[in-house]
Amino acid sequence: MNTEPLHGESISLNRRGFLIASAGLAATLALGGLPRTAKAAPLTLPALPYAENALDPVISANTLGFHYGKHHMAYLNNLNKLIAGTEFADMPLEKIVAATAGKPDKVAIFNNAAQTWNHTFYWHSLKPKGGGEPPAALKQMIEASFGSVDACRKELATTTISQFGSGWGWLVLEGGKLKVVKTGNADTPMTAGMKPLLAIDVWEHAYYLDYQNRRADYVNAVLDKLINWEFALSNVG
Numbered sequence: 727m728n729t730e731p732l733h734g735e736s737i738s739l740n741r742r743g744f745l746i747a748s749a750g751l752a753a754t755l756a757l758g759g760l761p762r763t764a765k766a767a768p769l770t771l772p773a774l775p776y777a778e779n780a781l782d783p784v785i786s787a788n789t790l791g792f793h794y795g796k797h798h799m800a801y802l803n804n805l806n807k808l809i810a811g812t813e814f815a816d817m818p819l820e821k822i823v824a825a826t827a828g829k830p831d832k833v834a835i836f837n838n839a840a841q842t843w844n845h846t847f848y849w850h851s852l853k854p855k856g857g858g859e860p861p862a863a864l865k866q867m868i869e870a871s872f873g874s875v876d877a878c879r880k881e882l883a884t885t886t887i888s889q890f891g892s893g894w895g896w897l898v899l900e901g902g903k904l905k906v907v908k909t910g911n912a913d914t915p916m917t918a919g920m921k922p923l924l925a926i927d928v929w930e931h932a933y934y935l936d937y938q939n940r941r942a943d944y945v946n947a948v949l950d951k952l953i954n955w956e957f958a959l960s961n962v963g
């Protein structure tokens with residue numbers, strides 16, 4: 727599997743049912759640090775930016791295989807079915823999310839679109855041998871907003887762990903200041919005018935095979951060993 731961020735890749739299924747990347751077709755454009763598909767119909771699943779066993783033992787290949795190959799894929803497949811033949815069929819993913827947020831008659835499209843976007847963002851929020859010290863430019867911003875990297879890390883942990891039920895913990899930029907927020911289910915800070923910098927998935931499918939009910943252990947391990955501060959900085963813009 728490709729180990730580099732995606733730029734111009736297409737997706738195919740290997741014999742184990744997981745998605746692998748091959749150079750070529752569906753052109754992607756970088757939006758901040760996150761690649762996105764330039765053509766929206768049908769939307770394709772960006773490849774993981776690392777091998778499915780690259781986050782082991784913090785996140786096992788088993789968890790990653792199901793999470794990416796089944797859950798993420800299902801959101802995308804559902805979305806493509808829901809938007810076929812509609813006004814959303816040719817929209818980029820981010821526009822579908824924005825256009826359906828808060829609309830009761832578009833909940834299914836929003837949920838699947840936002841979850842498709844959130845998961846791609848989450849994969850890039852992690853990296854093998856992550857954690858540690860943020861790059862200097864981000865560290866300065868963190869210190870200006872939270873006082874210290876440790877204070878930011880603690881707030882990210884406690885806020886994410888405390889999300890009631892399924893959802894996400896986020897580091898975001900709002901009005902030039904870094905903030906930590908949490909969202910329930912598919913909700914994303916994008917639709918509230920915030921710029922996401924990092925995401926941590928706390929749906930049970932993100933950790934249950936490896937940690938069972940120990941969500942705090944999963945979140946702390948992700949922050950200490952996988953979190954991709956360079957990706958956060960790339961999203962500052």
Ligand SMILES: [Fe+2]
Nearest residue numbers: 927929931932
């Ligand atoms: Fe997930």
